[in-house]
Amino acid sequence: MSREEFNKLRHDHCCFLYVSIIIVAFALSLSPAYCQDIEGYDDNPATQELFSELVYKSFSNFTSVFKQDIAKYFGFCITDVDEDWNMAFNFSKGTQFISNCAKKTNGDMLRRICTAAEIKFYFNNLFEKGAKKSNYLKPNKNCNLSSWVSGCEPGWACGVGKGEKVDLRNSKDMPFRSTNCAACCEGFFCPHGITCMIPCPLGAHCPLAKLNKTTGICDPYHYQLPPGKPNHTCGGADIWADILSSSEIFCSAGLYCPSTIQEIPCSRGLNPGSDAALPPMPGGSSSQQSSGKGKKNGKSNLTQMLDDIENNPEGHEGFNLEIGDKNIKKNAPRGKQLHTQSQMFRYAYGQIEREKAMQEQNKNLTFSGVISMANDTEIRKRPTIEVAFKDLTLTLTTKHKHLLRCVTGKLSPGRVSAVMGPSGAGKTTFLSALTGKATGCTMTGMVLVNGKMEPIQSYRKIIGFVPQDDIVHGNLTVEENLWFSARCRLSAELPKPEKVLVVERVIESLGLQAVRDSMVGTVEKRGISGGQRKRVNVGLEMVMEPSLLILDEPTSGLDSSSSLLLLRALRREALEGVNICMVVHQPSYTLFRMFDDLILLAKGGLTAYHGSAKKVEEYFAGLGITVPERVNPPDYFIDILEGIAKPKSAGEL
Numbered sequence: 303m304s305r306e307e308f309n310k311l312r313h314d315h316c317c318f319l320y321v322s323i324i325i326v327a328f329a330l331s332l333s334p335a336y337c338q339d340i341e342g343y344d345d346n347p348a349t350q351e352l353f354s355e356l357v358y359k360s361f362s363n364f365t366s367v368f369k370q371d372i373a374k375y376f377g378f379c380i381t382d383v384d385e386d387w388n389m390a391f392n393f394s395k396g397t398q399f400i401s402n403c404a405k406k407t408n409g410d411m412l413r414r415i416c417t418a419a420e421i422k423f424y425f426n427n428l429f430e431k432g433a434k435k436s437n438y439l440k441p442n443k444n445c446n447l448s449s450w451v452s453g454c455e456p457g458w459a460c461g462v463g464k465g466e467k468v469d470l471r472n473s474k475d476m477p478f479r480s481t482n483c484a485a486c487c488e489g490f491f492c493p494h495g496i497t498c499m500i501p502c503p504l505g506a507h508c509p510l511a512k513l514n515k516t517t518g519i520c521d522p523y524h525y526q527l528p529p530g531k532p533n534h535t536c537g538g539a540d541i542w543a544d545i546l547s548s549s550e551i552f553c554s555a556g557l558y559c560p561s562t563i564q565e566i567p568c569s570r571g572l573n574p575g576s577d578a579a580l581p582p583m584p585g586g587s588s589s590q591q592s593s594g595k596g597k598k599n600g601k602s603n604l605t606q607m608l609d610d611i612e613n614n615p616e617g618h619e620g621f622n623l624e625i626g627d628k629n630i631k632k633n634a635p636r637g638k639q640l641h642t643q644s645q646m647f648r649y650a651y652g653q654i655e656r657e658k659a660m661q662e663q664n665k666n667l668t669f670s671g672v673i674s675m676a677n678d679t680e681i682r683k684r685p686t687i688e689v690a691f692k693d694l695t696l697t698l699t700t701k702h703k704h705l706l707r708c709v710t711g712k713l714s715p716g717r718v719s720a721v722m723g724p725s726g727a728g729k730t731t732f733l734s735a736l737t738g739k740a741t742g743c744t745m746t747g748m749v750l751v752n753g754k755m756e757p758i759q760s761y762r763k764i765i766g767f768v769p770q771d772d773i774v775h776g777n778l779t780v781e782e783n784l785w786f787s788a789r790c791r792l793s794a795e796l797p798k799p800e801k802v803l804v805v806e807r808v809i810e811s812l813g814l815q816a817v818r819d820s821m822v823g824t825v826e827k828r829g830i831s832g833g834q835r836k837r838v839n840v841g842l843e844m845v846m847e848p849s850l851l852i853l854d855e856p857t858s859g860l861d862s863s864s865s866l867l868l869l870r871a872l873r874r875e876a877l878e879g880v881n882i883c884m885v886v887h888q889p890s891y892t893l894f895r896m897f898d899d900l901i902l903l904a905k906g907g908l909t910a911y912h913g914s915a916k917k918v919e920e921y922f923a924g925l926g927i928t929v930p931e932r933v934n935p936p937d938y939f940i941d942i943l944e945g946i947a948k949p950k951s952a953g954e955l
C-alpha cells in the first residue's frame with residue numbers, strides 16, 4: 303500500500319469515526335434520554351461504546367420514579383433502593399448485549415426500550431397481583447381487548463413510530479407502540495402484556511428462547527407461540543425472575559455469568575485474579591456484581607426480592623422478627639406451610655430463641671424448667687449415641703507394630719471428651735479406629751454402639767467427623783459453605799424451613815453472623831480469619847445435626863479466645879445430647895476445664911488416664927505426681943508422658 307493510499311484510508315477511517323461519534327454524542331445530548339434512531343450505528347468500537355453507555359446510563363438513577371412504590375412494598379428488605387437498582391443495572395463492564403441488540407434492531411433499539419411509565423406499570427402489576435403465570439398485567443394502551451399487537455406476546459417488543467420523541471424518564475404517559483414488532487433481544491426481557499424491552503438485571507441469564515419442537519414451548523422460559531400467527535417466533539425472555547417456571551433465568555449453579563448473555567462453566571472459566579471469573583455458587587454468579595472484599599456475588603436484593611414475590615405472591619410479609627415473642631411459637635407456620643424466605647427466617651429465629659431459653663432453664667435445672675422441657679415436643683431431639691470401646695488394639699498389618707494397645711473406655715452422650723497425649727501417641731489413630739476408618743491395620747477388641755456390637759459405619763448418617771485439615775471451600779462465602787453441606791448432608795425430604803433453621807442455628811452457635819457473607823478465602827486470596835475458618839470447618843459437620851461429633855485438633859493454630867469460642871459452641875451442642883470427642887493439643891487451663899472427660903494416651907497407644915477431666919490431677923496425685931505451681935496441669939502431664947519432665951512426688955514439695 304502506498305503512503306497516499308494509507309493516508310487516505312486513515313483519513314476515511316477517522317472521518318467515519320468522527321461522524322459516528324457525533325451521531326451518538328448528539329443522541330446523548332438529548333438529555334435526559336430521548337429515543338432516537340441512530341442510523342449511523344455500526345461496528346465501530348467507539349460508536350458501540352458510546353451507544354451502550356447511553357443505554358445503561360438511561361437506566362441508572364432511574365429509581366426516582368419507583369422509589370416510593372419499592373419502598374412501600376419492600377422497604378423492609380431494601381435499605382437503599384438507588385444503590386440496589388444501580389447495582390442491578392450497571393452494565394459498564396459488559397455492553398456486548400447492547401451492541402448486539404443495536405445491530406439486530408438496525409439502530410431503533412432505543413425506541414423499543416420501556417419508558418419509566420411502562421416499567422412502573424409492570425412493577426405495580428407485579429407488586430399488586432404477583433406473578434400468576436397467565437397474563438398478569440392489566441390491559442393498557444398497547445395491549446387491551448381491542449388491540450393486541452405482536453409485541454404484547456411474551457418475549458416480543460415493538461417500537462414507537464418514526465419521528466415520535468419518547469422520553470425514557472417519562473413516568474406518566476405510556477407511548478403508543480405498534481411498529482417493527484419483533485423478538486426481544488437477548489439480555490432483555492419483554493413481559494407478556496406490554497410491548498417493550500427491559501434489560502435483565504445482573505445475575506440473570508437471558509438468552510434467546512428456542513422452540514422445543516416436541517412440546518411446542520419456547521425454552522427455557524416456558525411460553526408458547528401465539529396460535530394462528532405462523533411468522534411469530536420464540537423471542538427473548540418474558541420474565542425477570544420466575545424461577546418457579548424457569549430456573550434458567552438466573553445464572554445456574556456451577557456456572558458464572560460475566561454478563562446476562564453469557565454462561566460459562568466455572569471449571570473452564572476460573573482464572574485466579576481475574577475479575578470476570580467467579581467461583582461456582584449454589585445460585586450461580588455474575589461477575590459484574592462483584593463489589594469489594596468478601597461481598598457475596600449473586601442476586602441483588604431487588605432481584606432476590608422479586609424472585610421471592612414470584613415464588614409466592616400471597617405470602618410476602620417481611621423480616622419483622624420479634625425475637626423472644628412468646629406468641630411466635632403459636633403463630634409460626636411450620637414445615638411445608640412456610641414459603642417465603644422471610645417466613646422461614648422468622649420461624650428459624652423464633653426456634654433459636656426458644657432453644658436458647660430452654661438451654662438456660664436446662665442449665666439452672668429448675669423444677670418448672672424440667673417439666674417444660676419434658677412437655678416440649680417441638681424441640682427436635684436427636685437420637686443419642688454412646689460409644690464404648692474395650693481392649694481396642696490396632697496393629698499395623700505390614701510391620702506388626704502396635705499403634706493402640708488395649709484402650710478401654712466410653713464416650714457418653716451430652717459430654718465433651720478430650721483426647722490428649724504426646725505427638726505420635728496415636729490420638730488420630732484412635733479416632734480412626736473408633737469411626738471404622740483405620741486402614742492398613744488389624745483391629746481387635748470391641749466397639750459397642752449403644753451397648754450393641756454393630757458396625758459403627760451403619761450410624762454414619764449421624765456421626766460427624768471434622769478432620770485435621772480444613773475442608774472448607776475457599777471460594778464460597780461462609781453461608782454458601784454451610785448451605786452446600788446442608789444440601790448434601792441433610793435429607794432431601796426435610797422441608798426448606800427446617801434446613802434454614804439448621805443453617806441459621808449453626809451460624810448463630812458458631813458466632814459467624816458477622817462474616818456470613820464473607821468469602822472464606824484461599825492461599826491466594828485472603829478471606830476470613832483462621833479462627834473463623836476453623837469454626838466454618840466445624841460448622842460443615844454441625845449442619846448434619848450429628849449425634850456423635852468427632853474432631854481432630856479443631857483448636858490447633860487458634861489463640862485461646864478463638865479456641866474458647868469454638869468450645870463454647872461445642873458445649874452448646876453437648877447440651878442437646880450430642881456426644882463430642884476431640885483431639886486437643888496444649889489447651890489453656892480454662893479450656894481444659896471445659897472438658898467433661900479426658901483420654902490421655904501415652905506413646906505406643908497406651909492409656910495413661912481415662913475418666914473425668916476434673917479428677918485427673920487427683921488421680922496423678924494419687925500416683926505421687928503433683929503439678930508444680932504455675933504450671934498448666936495438662937501441659938505437665940504431657941511433658942511427663944513425653945519424658946521431658948520428671949515427675950515431682952508429693953513428698954518433695
Ligand SMILES: Nc1ncnc2c1ncn2[C@@H]1O[C@H](COP(=O)(O)OP(=O)(O)OP(=O)(O)O)[C@@H](O)[C@H]1O
Nearest residue numbers: 698705723724725726727728729730731732741742
Ligand atoms: N497407616 C499407617 N501406617 C503407618 N504408620 C502409621 C499409620 N497410621 C499411624 N501410624 C503411626 O502411628 C503413630 C501414631 O500416629 P497418629 O497420627 O495417630 O499420632 P497422633 O498422636 O495423632 O500424633 P500428632 O499429635 O502428631 O498428630 C505414628 O507413629 C504414625 O506414624
